[in-house]
Amino acid sequence: MTGYASGQGAHGRYGWTWDLRAVNGRGLDLRLRVPDWIEGLEPALRARLTKALGRGNVTVSLKVQAQDGGAAAQLDTDQLDRVLAAMTEIESRAMALGLSLAPANAADVLALRGVFEPGAQDEDTADLGKALAADFEAVLSSFQSMRRREGAALAEVLTGQLDRIAELTDAAATAAEARRPETEANFRAALQRVMDNTDTVEESRIAQELAVLAVKSDVTEEIDRLRSHVAAARDLIAGGSPAGRKLDFLAQEFNREANTLCSKAQSSALTSVGLELKSVIEQMREQVQNVE
Template structure:
C-alpha cells in the first residue's frame, strides 16, 4: 500500500508526577530527515527513538518532539537561590553601567525576575529514568503506529488521484495517435498544394520528388516512438503504484521521462490538433508530478 510523507500523530500521559506528550509531524522530503526535540536528561532516549523511526519510515522530513512537565504536589516549583543570586548580580552591574552612561532603566518587577529561566525549578526528575524511558518508548511506538496509519490513509487517497491522472494521460495518448493519422493526410495534401504553386502546371509534378519530400517530413515529424514510450511509462507507473516499499523517487524520475516525451511530441506535432493534445498532456503530467512529490 502506498504511503504519503505527510502525517501527524500525538500521544500523552502522566507517570510518577510527570506529564508528557509526544508529537510527530511529517512533510515530503528527498530522503529521511529526522529532527528530534527531546529532554536531554532522559538518558538513552534519543538513540532508541531514532532507531525506531528509521525502522518504520523510509522518506520524509519528520519532526519528533517530546514535552515533559512536572505535575502534582511532588513537582511544586522551588526558588533556585544560586541562579537568583547570579541574575540579581548581573542586573546590578547592568544598572550601574547604564547609570555611568547617564541612562535610567525602568525597574524590574519580581514577576519579571521569577519568569527568567532557571529562577524557579521543578524537582520532579526521578533518580532512575529507566522506567520512565521504557514507558515513553512504549507511547512513542504507539504514536509511530498512528503516524504510519495516517500516512497510509493519505497514501491511499494519493494513489487514487494518481491512478485517475494516469487514465487521463492514457486517453490523451490515444487521442494523439488518432491525430497523427489525421495529420498524415493533411501533410500530404499541403505539400502537394505547395509544390503545385511553384511548378509550371504544364510540366506537371514529379511524383518521385513528392514522395521523397513526404518521406523526409515523415521522418522529422514521426512521433510513434514518443507515443510508444508514453504508453510504456503508463504501465511502469501503474506497476509502481502497486509495488511494495518506497517508490516515490522512482515515480518522480518516471515523471521526468513523461515530461520529456510530451515536450518532444509538441515540438514534432506539425498540426494544431496534435499540439493542443500535447499541451494538455503536459498539464496533466505537471499536475501528476506535484502529487508524486508526496509519495514515500
Template structure:
C-alpha cells in the same frame, strides 16, 4: 499500497508522578529528516526514539516533540546560569547578524529563552529515569502506529489521484496518436506541393539529397516513439503504485520522463490540434508531479 509523507499523531501518558505528551508530525522531504525535541535528562531516550522512527519510516521531514512533567516534584525550578549565558550570547550574535543583513526578527521573550534545552532545571534530573525511559519507549509504539496508519490513509487518496492522472495521460496519448495518423495524408500533400514548386522553378535536384531530406522530414514529424514511451511510462507508474514499498523517488524520476516525451511531442507537432494535446499533456504531467512529491 501508496503511503503519503503527510501525517500527524498525538498521545499522552503517565507513570507515577510523571506525565507526558507526544506530538509527531510529518511532511514531504527528499530523504528521512528527523527533528526531535525530547528531554535530555532521560539517558538514551533520543537515540531509542530515533531508532524506532528510522525503523518504521522511509522518507519525510519528521518533527517529534515530547514534553515530560514531574507532577510530584516539590523542588523549585532553577536556572542553569551557564546554559542561560550561552543562549543569550547566541541570541545577541544572531540579532547582530540579522541587523547587519537588514533582516527583521520577532522579539525574543523570556519564555522563549526558558524553552531552550538546559536553561531551566527542575527536580526530574535527580530521579532514576531508567523506568521512565522504558515506559516512554513502550508508549511511543502506538504513536508511530497511528502516524503510519494516517500516512496509509492519506496514501490511498493520493494513489487514486495519481491513477486518475495516469488514465487521463493515457487518453491524451491515444488522442495524439489518432491526430498524428490523421495528419499523415495532409503532410504528404504539403510535402508534394512544396516539391512541385521546387521542380516547377526549374531547379536541379539531387535525387539522393531529396530522398535524405524527405526521410528527415518524416522522422521529425513521426511521434510514434513518443506515444509508445508514454504508454510504457503509464504502465511502469501503475506497477509502482501497486507495490507495497516506498516508490516516491522512482515515481519522481518517471514524472521527468513523462515530461520529456510531452516536450518532444510538442516540438515535433506542426498541427494546432496536436500541439494543444501536447500542452494539455504537459499541464497534466506537472499536476501529477506535484502530487508525487508527497509519495513516500
C-alpha cells in the same frame, strides 16, 4: 505525505505528552525535541523513525513532567549563561545592521532547550527511556494510519490523472494517424518544388533529406513511451511500497515525451492534445511530491 498524531503516558513519577507531525518533503528531515537528560532516547527515536519513514519533514516533540511535586524541575545556569550571551551577541549584530528585534521575555528563555528541564540528571533514566520508546510505538502507529488514509486518497487522485494521460495518449495516436496523408502530401510537394528548381542536386540526395524530415516528425516512439510510463506508474501505485522518488522520475519522463510530442506536432489537433497532456502531467507532478 502529511500526518499528525499525539499521545500521553506515564511511568513512575513522570508523565508525558507526545506530538508527532509531518509535512511534505523531497527527502526525510527529522527534527526531534526531546529531553536530553533521558539517556539514549533521541537516537532510539531517530533510528525508529528512519526505519519507518521514507520522506517528509517530520517533527517530534516530547514534554516530560514529574507528577509528584518533587524537585523535578531544574534550571541549568550554565546553559542559561550561554543562551543569554548568544542573545546579547545577536542583538548587538542586529543593531549594527540597523535591525530591531522584538524583546524576549523570561518565558521565551525558559522554553529554550536545556535551560529548564526536569532535574533527573542524577537519576537512572534507563527504565523511563524504555517506557517512552515503547509508548512511542502507539503514537507512531496512529501517525502511520493517518498517512495510509491520505495515501489511499492520493492514489485515487493519481490513478485518475494516469487514466487521463492514457486517454490523451490514445488521442495523440489518433491525431498523428489523421495527419499522415497531409504530411505525406506536403513532403511530396516539397520534393517536387525542389526538383523543379534545381539542376545540380541529385534526386536521391533530396529524397534522403526529406526522409530525415519525415522521421523527425514521427511521434510513434513518444506515444509508445508515454504508454509504457503509464503502465510503470500504475505498477508503482499498486505496489504499496514507498514509490515517491520513482514516481517523481516518471513524471519528469512524462513531461519530456509531451514536450517532444508538441515540438513534432505539425498539426493543430496534435498540438492541442500535447498541451493538455502537459497540463495533466504538471498536475500529477505536484501530487507526486506528496508521495512517500
